[in-house]
Amino acid sequence: MSDPVRPGAVRAATLTRQPAFWVVAALLAAGAVRIAQITGRFLGVYPLATVTAMLLFALLAVPFWLFLSELDFLEREPASLRILAFAWGGLVATSVSIPGSNSLENLIAKLGSPNLAADWGAALAGPTVEEIAKTLGVVAIVLIARPQVNSVLDGVVYGALVGLGFQIVEDVVFAVGAVAQAGQGDQIQPVITTFLVRGFLAGVWSHTLFGALAGAGIGYLVVNPDRTRAHRLAMAGLALFGAWASHVLWNSPLFREGLGDGAVALLAVLVFKGLPPLLLILYxxxxxxxxxxxxxxxxxxxxxxxxxxxxxxxxxxxxxxxxAAARRHAAARAGRRGRAAVRRLQRAQARLAVELSRDADPDLRHSAEVQRQRTALTELGHPEAVEGDPSWRHTVSTVGTTVVAVAVLWAALSFLGNG
Structure with a gap:
């Protein structure tokens, strides 16, 4: 991994002078029209199910969005580009992938056989079209705001956000499709089942993860000028292949019927298919x-x-x-105000670090902001944002949270295993 290149500020006037900006804007507009048409048809036939699906998956997107927004704490990606990445996944990539995947599945049936298409069509066609469409979203951000992609981690964040946008919209489509397939009218039971399977259980290691893998490759391509172009392209291609292969494994019919029914069998399949790419992206x-x-x-x-x-x-x-430990320590000594003050100080220090990377002479405004936050923290009787000794409260909280999470996971698996 190389050092981050110097980040630059995002200015609207600069973006609009980029020809790529207007191409991306046109694609987003076209995607928005297409998704609006699909949503309109869904609302006309299954209004209750459609609204329920939209609300459930929108709520699911919130913790993912917050986590990804905080992943690069020291040099946060601008909100405008995070929204752009999410919108590309939800509007452009989905609009391209729905007809593209269907066409490629039909081609597989013609060149291979209908049985091949039935078993492996979704595993081969979907990943091929979808991963390329999603990765182009990260490429689009590079083209319109190159200074903002200054580390591999930036590529991971933008790629994951593209994947998140794609996942949310696709899951809504699948949920309403499940309602139609059930053939029992405007019911929400198929929506809840789809939410549990594709959102709650599969959300950790599906499209968001695949997009992060491909985005890491684009980040590496951009921020390693000391490497040869062939090497950087090869690494970007390898990352895209990793995203594609992970997606193929996820969609494949492997173990579809080989591990039996029930919660344990379902969990085993999810872990087998999702854990390898998850461990890779964590690394x-x-x-x-x-x-x-x-x-x-x-x-x-x-x-x-x-x-x-x-x-x-x-x-x-x-x-x-x-x-996080420093914030907990501040909370133990100075309450919520202490936790908030430490967070503000850390954020101000991060902004100062980014400013220093742009210019050897720091902006006095950023230095003054750090000093203001230091003063506020000192007035609370907690002058330094450092870790404290391990707290039994934190241990109890961690254990309790883990127990609750396992219980919720087991309840969801049991519900699906018995369904």
Whole structure:
């Protein structure tokens, strides 16, 4: 992993001067019209089921969106580009993939056999069309806002957001399709089943994960100018292939009937198909995050100013786990105000680090913001945003949360296994 390149600010006037911006805008508009037409037909036939599906999957998108927005804490992606990535996945990629996948499945049936298409059509056609369409969303962001893709982690975030947008819209289509297939009118039972399978259980390691893998390749292609073009293209192609292969495995008929019925069998299939790409992307994210954190923390360390950042805060700022531990420590000592003050200080320090990466002379506005947050924290009797000793409350909370999560997961699996 290389050091991040210098990020630049997103300016509307600069974006609109890019020819690619207007191409992307036209594609988004066309995709919006197409998805609006599909939604209108759904609402006309199954209004209750459609609204229920839209609400359920919209709620599912919220925690994913928040997690991905915070994944690159030190150099957050602009909200406008995060929305663009999500919209590309939900509007453009889906609009292209629905007819494209159907056409490719028909081609497989003609060139191969109807049985081949029935068994493997969804596993071969869907990933081929969908992963290319989603990856082009990250390419579009590079074309219109190149300075904002300055690390592999940026590619991961944008790719995951494209995948999230695609997943939410596709899942709504599948949910309403399940209602139509059930043939019992405007019922929400098929919607809930689809939500549990494609959203609650499969959401962790499906389109969002595939998009993150492909996005990591685009990020590597962009931010490694010291490597040869052939090497960077090969790595981007390998990442796209990894996303495609993971998607093929996910859609494949493997173990469709081989592990029996019930909650345990369903969980085993999900783990077998989803765990390998999940572990891979976690590894890539960790490497990219550590590389980026070391780069930005080094910029702050060069200041040698404990008012702006102390040695203990330097150690904490580069780790998401330690940042969270510092907030918990502040909450234990100064309550919610302490937690919020630590978070604001960490955010101000991150903005200062990014500014330092752009210019050797820091913007006084950013330095002053750090000092203001330091003063606010000091007034609460907690002058330094560092970790505290391990808390039994945190341990109890972690264990309790884990127990609840396992119980909810088991309830969902049991419901589906008995359905």
């Amino acid at each position: 890539l994210v960790r490497r990219a995050h550590d590389s980026e954190a070391a780069y930005y923390v080094a910029k702050l360390a060069d200041l040698r100013d404990p008012v702006l950042i102390t040695d203990g805060e330097l150690r904490v700022l580069g780790s998401g786990t330690r940042r």
